[in-house]
Amino acid sequence: MPTSPFVTIDVFTEQRFGGNPLAVFTDAVGIPEAALQPLAGELNLSETTFVLPPDDPAHAARVRIFNRTSEMDFAGHPMVGTAYVLADRAREGRLAFEVRAGVVDVELRHDSAGIVRGAAITAPRTLAVGDRHSVESIAACLRLDTTDVVTAQHEPIEASMGNAFVMTEVRADALSQASPDEAAFRSALATQPGAGRLAILAYARNGDDVRTRMFAPLSGTPEDPATGSANVALAGLLLNLSGGRHLAYTSVQGVEMGRESRMELVAWRESEGIRASVAGSCIPVLRGEAEFS
Missing domain, CATH: 3.10.310.10 (Diaminopimelate Epimerase; Chain A, domain 1)
Structure with missing residues (x-):
């Protein structure tokens, strides 16, 4: 055999x-x-x-x-x-x-x-920024209040470097309280014509670094301990928002799952767009x- x-x-x-x-x-x-x-x-x-x-x-x-x-x-x-x-x-x-x-x-x-x-x-592609999502729908997906979603820099928005995620900044004390609501995910996905999936990267700032959690229950992953493709896209998005040329920081994910993960992120600008790496x-x-x- x-x-x-x-x-x-x-x-x-x-x-x-x-x-x-x-x-x-x-x-x-x-x-x-x-x-x-x-x-x-x-x-x-x-x-x-x-x-x-x-x-x-x-x-x-x-x-x-x-x-x-x-x-x-x-x-x-x-x-x-x-x-x-x-x-x-x-x-x-x-x-x-x-x-x-x-x-x-x-x-x-x-x-x-x-x-x-x-x-x-x-990542194999430069940063691509996509559709915005309402604070209300994403907060419902995460079982959080709308006041837990931080919009000072951006509303929940899709970003991709080969795999799309909805980037959502939340208050630091709310990050550990988030949990996926599958029915809300289905409702949010239904409002995006042509979208094949919905995955959310929730993040909170931790000084110069970030803490992240990723939820994709409709793809069989209620929560992921470490999501490199989401974190490179987030690094690219943050660099894009800052207007700078280079960005480096550490992302910690998986804490709530008992599987702490550490990712070293670097994003930079090239002539064709923003690139990023994760190590x-x-x-x-x-x-x-x-x-x-």
């Missing part, structure tokens, strides 16, 4: 059972197409990646990313984690992954002994094999 190896790792953490878990199928060539989504659902993690030969031989791999219910164009913690697992494919400490949203550039991070401990990934550490957890008939 054919088998396919996989590993699981915790991403954006230096402690096992912290951060965001990820499963990586390191050689997915023999996995039937019809099995990819069921496998991701069976593993029941925020995302699972399947590594395939690249279309361009200059790249390290083509990587397909699945959450519990659908395939994704781009996601951050799967790129950091997959890079950690495939570090032996790096050329001078760098890799490039083909994903549906484009090409993700990766720089491996090493400790003082030269051992790979994590990676920094650059963090990884810890290996499990190895196994999946069988196919």
